[in-house]
Amino acid sequence: MCPMIKAFTVSTPAYPWDLLDEGVDRFLDGAIEHIGANAIFSPICYYWEEAAAFWWGGVMPHNKKIRRYFPEDGRFFVTPDIDCYKDTKIKPDRSKDPLLEGFESLAVLSQACKKRKMNMSVWFPVFKNPYLARKYPECTPIDIFGGRQKHGLCPNHPDVIGYYLGTIRHIIRHYDISSIGLDKFGIEYWAGGCYGEGWYTAINNGQEWAADIDPQFLLLNAPCFCEHCARQAQAWGYDWKNIKDRIQVLADGCLKRDASVTMRLGQKGFFKGEAGLARLLLEEPEVYQWCRFKIQTMVETARRIKELLTAEASHITVGAGLDPSVGSNFQRFRHYGWIYGTSMRDLATVLDGISGSSGMSADEKYYMHMIDKEAVGDRCEFRGGDVHAVSPCGPDDVRSQIKMFDKVGSSAYCIFGYTWAPLENLHAARDMLFEIEQRILQERSVVQKVGGR
Numbered sequence: 001m002c003p004m005i006k007a008f009t010v011s012t013p014a015y016p017w018d019l020l021d022e023g024v025d026r027f028l029d030g031a032i033e034h035i036g037a038n039a040i041f042s043p044i045c046y047y048w049e050e051a052a053a054f055w056w057g058g059v060m061p062h063n064k065k066i067r068r069y070f071p072e073d074g075r076f077f078v079t080p081d082i083d084c085y086k087d088t089k090i091k092p093d094r095s096k097d098p099l100l101e102g103f104e105s106l107a108v109l110s111q112a113c114k115k116r117k118m119n120m121s122v123w124f125p126v127f128k129n130p131y132l133a134r135k136y137p138e139c140t141p142i143d144i145f146g147g148r149q150k151h152g153l154c155p156n157h158p159d160v161i162g163y164y165l166g167t168i169r170h171i172i173r174h175y176d177i178s179s180i181g182l183d184k185f186g187i188e189y190w191a192g193g194c195y196g197e198g199w200y201t202a203i204n205n206g207q208e209w210a211a212d213i214d215p216q217f218l219l220l221n222a223p224c225f226c227e228h229c230a231r232q233a234q235a236w237g238y239d240w241k242n243i244k245d246r247i248q249v250l251a252d253g254c255l256k257r258d259a260s261v262t263m264r265l266g267q268k269g270f271f272k273g274e275a276g277l278a279r280l281l282l283e284e285p286e287v288y289q290w291c292r293f294k295i296q297t298m299v300e301t302a303r304r305i306k307e308l309l310t311a312e313a314s315h316i317t318v319g320a321g322l323d324p325s326v327g328s329n330f331q332r333f334r335h336y337g338w339i340y341g342t343s344m345r346d347l348a349t350v351l352d353g354i355s356g357s358s359g360m361s362a363d364e365k366y367y368m369h370m371i372d373k374e375a376v377g378d379r380c381e382f383r384g385g386d387v388h389a390v391s392p393c394g395p396d397d398v399r400s401q402i403k404m405f406d407k408v409g410s411s412a413y414c415i416f417g418y419t420w421a422p423l424e425n426l427h428a429a430r431d432m433l434f435e436i437e438q439r440i441l442q443e444r445s446v447v448q449k450v451g452g453r
């Protein structure tokens with residue numbers, strides 16, 4: 001059996017069904033043996049989009065019994081402590097799947113990680129929750145056309161604030177962990193699909209906008225214009241009526257343009273890069289102010305969470321995994337992060353750590369890494385991005401990603417994901433990570449020898 005890496009962080013996700021497959025001990029032993037993992041993160045809930053069934057075929061190649069799993073959308077994998085949700089009408093529900101019955105994945109995992117001296121982080125998709133959005137439609141974001149985007153929750157709604165703080169409270173009361181990771185951190189906007197999962201028609205592997213997306217419309221149809229957002233914006237001094245009136249004119253303008261022309265241009269690859277978004281931001285001050293309001297909303301959200309942790313569990317750090325700030329996302333449903341209110345630079349003033357995400361190639365990861373690192377600066381820890389070990393990446397792709405992250409001085413590697421990746425990819429990662437560790441240890445001993453002279 002291989003030892004775990006010590007010189008830097010190597011993490012990977014664990015889902016309840018992975019832990020049930022052969023038991024939590026065998027799962028952790030496997031993650032140590034196959035990738036040298038020393039840290040695990042596990043979600044409190046998720047939504048079907050990122051389910052095992054979705055990721056590149058979704059079959060979990062080295063699981064023994066549970067080789068494919070379709071999770072419930074937005075229900076908790078653990079029993080929520082309803083006592084933590086006194087301030088809000090939003091009460092999360094536990095999964096109804098008989099397979100998960102009686103299994104408290106996060107409690108069991110946190111104890112097992114502790115025993116092995118592995119760090120554990122609970123992963124919380126904060127605002128994308130189609131289940132809760134449908135249960136509490138009055139808490140969902142409203143777009144400029146008055147439509148409720150029923151796959152997310154509005155961060156300015158008082159019950160939503162009670163819900164996310166309640167969930168943080170539940171986590172710190174019940175699990176012995178070192179950090180919380182905020183995921184899907186932003187004001188959910190509709191980019192296609194009944195669960196907001198996005199369009200499947202992406203051009204050039206997601207590098208260009210899909211033919212049926214007018215990027216300006218995508219920006220302008222993003223929420224939220226609910227009464228709670230209006231109240232918060234006014235409290236912060238924004239001229240909300242003016243902003244709303246102008247967004248209405250611009251969004252209606254997109255609808256008045258001949259959609260068949262937009263479609264034809266899209267098919268020709270016309271909508272590349274910023275595709276008119278820069279003009280909107282520069283020339284339309286209301287658009288700029290509106291985007292800044294959303295960023296301020298998310299910074300305030302992060303501040304509330306950090307404040308709660310400082311007061312009740314100061315040993316737990318909080319980070320966020322954010323979507324690309326430059327370029328459309330290969331995951332389709334989340335394009336530029338700033339459209340839904342995230343700014344690496346601003347959030348770095350509140351959070352303990354930020355990690356970025358991008359496409360699957362080493363080139364994309366490198367480019368985004370450099371941009372994101374620059375935005376975060378020394379305001380908080382920048383944790384780098386994911387090493388995609390899942391299909392269609394092969395061992396060579398895995399090696400080139402790790403080589404790149406090593407070159408740019410990354411101190412943390414997230415091998416994504418242990419569950420779905422073929423063993424040959426995991427072993428390619430492990431062998432390289434051990435080589436890097438050996439080199440680092442050698443460099444350290446040289447420094448010590450020189451220092452000791």
Ligand SMILES: [Zn+2]
Nearest residue numbers: 154224226229
């Ligand atoms: Zn709102």
